Amino acid sequence: MREELRITEIFHSLQGETSRMGLPTVFVRLTGCPMRCGYCDSAYAFTGGKTQTIDDIMQQIRAFSCKTVCVTGGEPLAQKPVHLLFKRLCDEGFDVSVETGGGQPIDCVDPRVSRILDIKTPGSGEMHNMHWPNVDVVTEHDEIKFVLVDRADYEWARDKVRQEKLNERAPVIFSPVWETLKPVDLAEWVIADQLPVRVQVQLHKILWGEKPGV
Numbered sequence: 001m002r003e004e005l006r007i008t009e010i011f012h013s014l015q016g017e018t019s020r021m022g023l024p025t026v027f028v029r030l031t032g033c034p035m036r037c038g039y040c041d042s043a044y045a046f047t048g049g050k051t052q053t054i055d056d057i058m059q060q061i062r063a064f065s066c067k068t069v070c071v072t073g074g075e076p077l078a079q080k081p082v083h084l085l086f087k088r089l090c091d092e093g094f095d096v097s098v099e100t101g102g103g104q105p106i107d108c109v110d111p112r113v114s115r116i117l118d119i120k121t122p123g124s125g126e127m128h129n130m131h132w133p134n135v136d137v138v139t140e141h142d143e144i145k146f147v148l149v150d151r152a153d154y155e156w157a158r159d160k161v162r163q164e165k166l167n168e169r170a171p172v173i174f175s176p177v178w179e180t181l182k183p184v185d186l187a188e189w190v191i192a193d194q195l196p197v198r199v200q201v202q203l204h205k206i207l208w209g210e211k212p213g214v
């Protein structure tokens with residue numbers, strides 16, 4: 001396997017999503033994605049980027065002196081050498097998470113990596129590309145995330161959580177699409193339905209707005 005990855009950006013910020021929200025984190029954003037979610041805030045990573053060796057990537061990550069790393073994209077699992085990056089990072093003692101859109105199998109990810117699995121909703125336009133067996137392999141070490149466009153998406157996700165008892169498998173996050181679904185609406189629906197999920201707004205966009213590199 002070639003020890004190279006196509007990379008859009010590597011930057012140091014605060015984790016804006018998941019249970020690690022607020023933690024200083026190094027982000028590695030891989031280029032390319034087979035999906036086209038209507039709301040994607042990272043479409044600038046669909047093309048371009050620069051091919052870099054895993055040695056080079058590791059060196060850039062180490063330079064931030066930060067032990068928490070989030071591998072994202074694009075779709076990180078669409079580039080097979082990402083598994084070598086996971087191994088190298090975990091072997092060096094980094095706390096690693098990966099953000100995945102769920103179109104690729106996640107069972108081959110290094111078990112030391114926390115898998116943040118999106119379940120694409122009808123409103124994303126990409127539900128048909130989900131690899132559904134992924135839902136059966138998540139553990140408490142992972143997280144399941146629904147990014148919601150509107151009330152119809154909310155009801156679909158709520159029913160999925162209840163029917164599949166998803167909250168008994170892993171922590172479940174409900175996140176509103178930025179500037180599309182009002183966070184307060186989502187909050188009130190979750191409270192009214194007594195749903196055992198965590199509502200989350202993207203912290204980095206509250207702090208810095210929507211732009212690359214934060």
Ligand SMILES: C[S@@+](CC[C@H](N)C(=O)[O-])C[C@H]1O[C@@H](n2cnc3c(N)ncnc32)[C@H](O)[C@@H]1O
Pocket residue numbers: 033039040041042072073074075076099100101102118145147175176177178202
């Ligand atoms: C940009 S994606 C990259 C990783 C992977 N392709 C995926 O979809 O999980 C990272 C996360 O950002 C979320 N996201 C993308 N655009 C968003 C938006 N406009 N508002 C809220 N979350 C968004 C995705 O659903 C996903 O959970």
Ligand SMILES: Nc1nc2[nH]cc(C(=O)O)c2c(=O)[nH]1
Pocket residue numbers: 013014015016017027042070072073099204214
């Ligand atoms: N600060 C910050 N936190 C993030 N968590 C997940 C991100 C992503 O784009 O996957 C992201 C991001 O782009 N920025």
Ligand code: SF4
Pocket residue numbers: 033034035036037040041042043073074075101
């Ligand atoms: S899967 Fe992730 S990167 Fe790909 S289009 Fe959807 S949100 Fe964007």
Ligand SMILES: [Mg+2]
Pocket residue numbers: 041042
């Ligand atoms: Mg992002």
